[in-house]
Amino acid sequence: MTLNDIMFYLFAGSILTFSLLTVTSRRILRSAVYLLFVLVSTAGIYFMLNYNFLAAVQLTVYAGGIIVLIIFSILLTSHVSEKAVVAPVRQQIFSALAVAAGAILTILTIVKFVFTPTTSPAVDANVTNVGRALVSYNRDGFALPFEVISILLLAAMVGAIVLAKKEKHLVPSNEPNTNPENPSKS
């Protein structure tokens, strides 16, 4: 057993442990931190596969961006000491049974299936190749998905700002004097 194997099973074990803790922990903030550990271990697996750019994106976008967003929203919507409401035990048991059945079926299918890898020479996924492919419009280029995803991100960010903004100018007549922002108005 080489060091690489040990690293892989370490990452796999931490991914499984922390994802179980993410979905079972009663405290929401703790489960967000467990999710952070899951995402960092996934980035470690990407590093093991030599996809360095993808691992860096995983670390910055997931572990840096989404987790911070989730923690902010947890702090905005609940108290730190608040415990999450759990589903009834009956529903938990039936969900666990359904999930276990699905997992066993999928794993049996995976183990039985024979994968045949291609024999063509491998492409090195270094940053130069990734960057060239990302903006090239040739046969192996990804310029169109790149542009589409940039427009989607822009639209999603504008939509998120509009959704989360306070609508205080829509109903001015229903709140006579209690508005703390402009107490001067009548």
Add this chain to the structure above:
Amino acid sequence: MIDNIPLNAFLILSTLMFFIGIYGFLTRRNLITMLMSIELILNSVNINFVVFNKFLYPNHLHGHFFSLIVIAVAASEAAVAIAIIINIYRNFKSIDVDNLDQMKL
């Protein structure tokens, strides 16, 4: 770097992670924890794409770019979902799905 590790090990890992995410989605009652379960599911799908690309079709980078795009979609989905959750909290003072039984106040 990964010569000794079989493809099946990665696939079983991502399968287990996927179904743990589904279990969380079914049993959680809080909107933010349900969102975190969705992130787990998307992450396991990303591992699948990357591993298929690395082991079966290393002459292209299609799985790599699909994972990149899934990460971007997950980021925008999380941003919009959290905006909606904050809006729901402002209107209903709660983000448990048991209390959210009307679309409009």
